[in-house]
Amino acid sequence: MDADVVIAGAGPTGLMLACELRLAGVRPVVLERLTEPAGLSKALALVGRSVDSLDYRGLLERFQARAAVAIPDAAHFALIPLDLGKLGDLGLRGVFIQQAATEEILRGHAHELGVEIRAGCELTALHQDTADMNVQFDGPQGRGFAERDHKTSCSGTCTRSQAVTTPRTWNQKSWPTTSAASTRGCADCGVGLQSRDTDQAPEQSLNMEMNR
Numbered sequence: 046m047d048a049d050v051v052i053a054g055a056g057p058t059g060l061m062l063a064c065e066l067r068l069a070g071v072r073p074v075v076l077e078r079l080t081e082p083a084g085l086s087k088a089l090a091l092v093g094r095s096v097d098s099l100d101y102r103g104l105l106e107r108f109q110a111r112a113a114v115a116i117p118d119a120a121h122f123a124l125i126p127l128d129l130g131k132l133g134d135l136g137l138r139g140v141f142i143q144q145a146a147t148e149e150i151l152r153g154h155a156h157e158l159g160v161e162i163r164a165g166c167e168l169t170a171l172h173q174d175t176a177d178m179n180v181q182f183d184g185p186q187g188r189g190f191a192e193r194d195h196k197t198s199c200s201g202t203c204t205r206s207q208a209v210t211t212p213r214t215w216n217q218k219s220w221p222t223t224s225a226a227s228t229r230g231c232a233d234c235g236v237g238l239q240s241r242d243t244d245q246a247p248e249q250s251l252n253m254e255m256n257r
Contacts, residue, residue, distance in 0.1 A: 048074035048161065051180050051191055053168040055079075057088075057144065060151035060160075061098075067158040074191075075155070076182055080165040082152075086144035089113075096138040104154060111146045 050066055052059045055077035063073040091099070091108065099105040155162060166184035173179075180191045 048072045048191070050074070051076065051168075055148070055152070055162055055164075057147050057151060060148065060155050060162075063160045063162075064102075064151065064155050064158055067155075067160050073160060075160065075162045076166040076168055076184075077162060077164050078167040080185075082145065082148060084145050086146075088144045088147075090139055090141045091147065092139040093137060096140060104150070105140075107150050107154075108140050108142055108147070111142055111150065113141045113143065 049071045050073040052063055052073055052075045055075050059075055059077075063075050066073045096105065099108055152162065163184060166182050166189070168180065168182045169188075170181035171178060172181075182189050182191075
């Protein structure tokens with residue numbers, strides 16, 4: 046594997062990190078467990094410094110073009126209502142955009158920069174000593190290995206790669222947890238619109254986000 050840094054997970058964080066490393070002259074490779082994008086969204090907005098970073102890199106217009114709606118005057122933190130009008134002119138910006146669209150834009154940016162993204166490759170083991178790291182992964186071509194100085198996990202779900210790379214589950218150690226006080230769900234829905242004058246559905250569809 047001809048890369049300086051191995052990144053596990055082709056979500057927004059992993060893709061943006063790979064792009065930033067490539068701009069700095071580093072050769073990253075991104076390992077993604079899924080063979081193709083899932084098309085699902087675990088987040089629906091970008092706010093604050095995330096927006097500033099995209100603007101700095103000249104990418105913000107791409108996201109604004111795909112935004113679902115404009116940022117409202119109200120928001121929440123952990124379901125606690127926040128009145129953004131009280132913040133004054135702090136330059137706080139946001140973009141309501143599905144995570145699936147965010148990943149699509151960042152994948153395109155990564156390809157423009159020549160970032161290598163390996164789909165269908167799951168990180169299965171990580172061994173580290175004082176000198177370097179040995180990464181083991183399973184992919185379409187079978188099992189692979191890589192020896193690198195740097196490795197980072199950008200997996201947002203509990204995968205086998207996360208089980209060996211994050212402090213919370215390091216060496217399968219149990220950590221104390223508490224039950225959630227509330228739960229929320231998010232869904233990406235495609236709605237086919239039927240014309241009243243014809244039995245044929247139009248080519249366009251309506252993408253919706255729902256919280257429950």
